[in-house]
Amino acid sequence: MKKIEAIIRSSRYEEVKKALHDIDIDFFTWWDVTGQGNDTKHKTEIYRGTVRDTSFISRRYLSLVVRDVNLQKTIDCLLKTAYTGEVGDGKIFVSEIVQSYRIRTGESGDESLFNKD
Amino acid sequence: MSKKLLIILSGVFLTLCIVVGGDAFALKSLDPSGATTGLTVDVSAATAGSPTATEITDQIGKNKVSINMMWVLITGFLVMFMQAGFAMVESGLTRAKNAAHTMSMNMMIYPIGMLAFFICGFGIMFGGVGPLATLGGYDGLNQEFAISLFGHTFGLFGTKGFFLSGVYDVSVFALFLFQMVFMDTTATIPTGSMAERWKFSAFVVYGFFVGTILYPVYGNWVWGGGWLSQMGNQFGLGNGHVDFAGSSVVHLTGGVLALVGAIIIGPRIGKYNKDGSPNAIPGHNIPMAVIGTFILAFGWFGFNPGSTLAGTDLRMSIVAVNTMIASATGAIGAMLYMWWFKTKKPDPTMMINGLLAGLVAITAPCAFVTVQAAALIGLIAGVLVIEAAFFIEKVLKIDDPVGAIAVHGVNGAWGCIALGLFADGTYGAGLNGVAGPVTGLFYGNPGQLYAELIGISANIIYIGALGWVVFKLIDIVIGNRVKPEDELDGLDIPEMGVEGYCGIRLDKNSETPLSK
Numbered sequence: 001m002k003k004i005e006a007i008i009r010s011s012r013y014e015e016v017k018k019a020l021h022d023i024d025i026d027f028f029t030w031w032d033v034t035g036q037g038n039d040t041k042h043k044t045e046i047y048r049g050t051v052r053d054t055s056f057i058s059r060r061y062l063s064l065v066v067r068d069v070n071l072q073k074t075i076d077c078l079l080k081t082a083y084t085g086e087v088g089d090g091k092i093f094v095s096e097i098v099q100s101y102r103i104r105t106g107e108s109g110d111e112s113l114f115n116k117d
Numbered sequence: 118m119s120k121k122l123l124i125i126l127s128g129v130f131l132t133l134c135i136v137v138g139g140d141a142f143a144l145k146s147l148d149p150s151g152a153t154t155g156l157t158v159d160v161s162a163a164t165a166g167s168p169t170a171t172e173i174t175d176q177i178g179k180n181k182v183s184i185n186m187m188w189v190l191i192t193g194f195l196v197m198f199m200q201a202g203f204a205m206v207e208s209g210l211t212r213a214k215n216a217a218h219t220m221s222m223n224m225m226i227y228p229i230g231m232l233a234f235f236i237c238g239f240g241i242m243f244g245g246v247g248p249l250a251t252l253g254g255y256d257g258l259n260q261e262f263a264i265s266l267f268g269h270t271f272g273l274f275g276t277k278g279f280f281l282s283g284v285y286d287v288s289v290f291a292l293f294l295f296q297m298v299f300m301d302t303t304a305t306i307p308t309g310s311m312a313e314r315w316k317f318s319a320f321v322v323y324g325f326f327v328g329t330i331l332y333p334v335y336g337n338w339v340w341g342g343g344w345l346s347q348m349g350n351q352f353g354l355g356n357g358h359v360d361f362a363g364s365s366v367v368h369l370t371g372g373v374l375a376l377v378g379a380i381i382i383g384p385r386i387g388k389y390n391k392d393g394s395p396n397a398i399p400g401h402n403i404p405m406a407v408i409g410t411f412i413l414a415f416g417w418f419g420f421n422p423g424s425t426l427a428g429t430d431l432r433m434s435i436v437a438v439n440t441m442i443a444s445a446t447g448a449i450g451a452m453l454y455m456w457w458f459k460t461k462k463p464d465p466t467m468m469i470n471g472l473l474a475g476l477v478a479i480t481a482p483c484a485f486v487t488v489q490a491a492a493l494i495g496l497i498a499g500v501l502v503i504e505a506a507f508f509i510e511k512v513l514k515i516d517d518p519v520g521a522i523a524v525h526g527v528n529g530a531w532g533c534i535a536l537g538l539f540a541d542g543t544y545g546a547g548l549n550g551v552a553g554p555v556t557g558l559f560y561g562n563p564g565q566l567y568a569e570l571i572g573i574s575a576n577i578i579y580i581g582a583l584g585w586v587v588f589k590l591i592d593i594v595i596g597n598r599v600k601p602e603d604e605l606d607g608l609d610i611p612e613m614g615v616e617g618y619c620g621i622r623l624d625k626n627s628e629t630p631l632s633k
Binding site for chain 1: 396397399459460462464465466503506507510511520597630
């Protein structure tokens, strides 16, 4: 099992979600994050005449845990739909998951990630 | 089924009979257009329909006083609503973690100030004002403590009407309500400059002081028949220090208190770096601040026109339009100044300040200037407020989260100066015991400007000094400022026990810039 963490543009989220559903990846967690990037490193705004640092950027963070068999198609899907070509499209990180469980039934391993219907 | 129907129908028929039949026995016929309602029979008379000449003139006098009193009360209600405006502006321009505390200060200043004014503020301010001409002529407010110097009388404060005792008269009560809401406007100004680090207990004590002695004594000097108003009478300076609706009595007082308080309480943690450069601490709710500004602008229609104290003084239409125009040019002036000259973007918080500055600046001269002058006064106020805010923040290094000192203090003074310059002599004859109308420097009377300058100086000296003493005393006895941990965590829980935005996750410390 692999964990895929993708930091994508908030504006691409709806397309990504639809595309992931199309390839039967239906379960993941997401939250809005603030971060730093290279492109806006020196951005500032002025509030009542005083300069303030607004170099932070807003992105959406997706966390998916998938079976090894689905890993490559998920990554290809993400790379394709979260792409815009502008600097700041985001990153995808893949890490190894040691074990997973479904709380309702107590199943573990691949069964806990697999939807039997 | 038909029995039920029968009962219902007979009930409807019975009701119709009563309704129509009732009218058949009415003494007056139906009057949908209003043309025959309000006739001689309504004039209060011993025999209805045949009033004597005295009864007719009595009714006329009663109607006149009634119009005046209704005007005073209704405009007073409008000014009371400005408390909501101040609450929203101040809370919108400060951080979310302090919202409950900021709102509570603005909410509680209303009752605390009112109580203080009721206890002795009104008596000090109006105990010796003389006959209330527009409200029925009650002349019992006739006790003024005055000193005699060089053959001239200097009225200092009134000594009648404490706890509103001994003045149980309808005219006095109308005046009390109207003047009390003006005092509350002054009282709530320092809560803006001292927000986000003021201990609630210290604020409550301040509230009592502002309503009992800080505001009323200076108010007596200008509006209560005291020495500033008599400078025309006694020293030939125009009509004395004139202030139609309170640029100096209300706003300059509030601004000076805000300044003194902000100096004593010190800047917020993270506002200034070690080298003295300021950091921006943005407000958390611009929509609320803008709505608050509109509430204030609406309430100002009670503030300025209401100060005629007479619904039969038709100058009120000019007062209202002058007020409105000045608010517009103030906002536009601030917008263009920021946009074209200062930061290249029209900052909404500065546009808010500009609109309010225009209103503050026109508050003194609104009854005495042409509408063109009003527009110019507002425009200058819009630019002045921005320059003043920058000066106070960057040069004087005083932290004023909402710009209260720049809006109320600086423009309160400008409003009085503007009166001394632009008053055009078409109104105000007899004001403060001087026969001529109020005329300014540009219309040939420099005396008025001198009187205004003396009035402004007296305000800054008296309010500044006494305000300093009050704040210092509070600081020594209970301390003005909250603990640093409380300030960083947000005052809502430590001071008020209740979060302003419970359930909303706030990243509290990220809103406080680290001082470099």
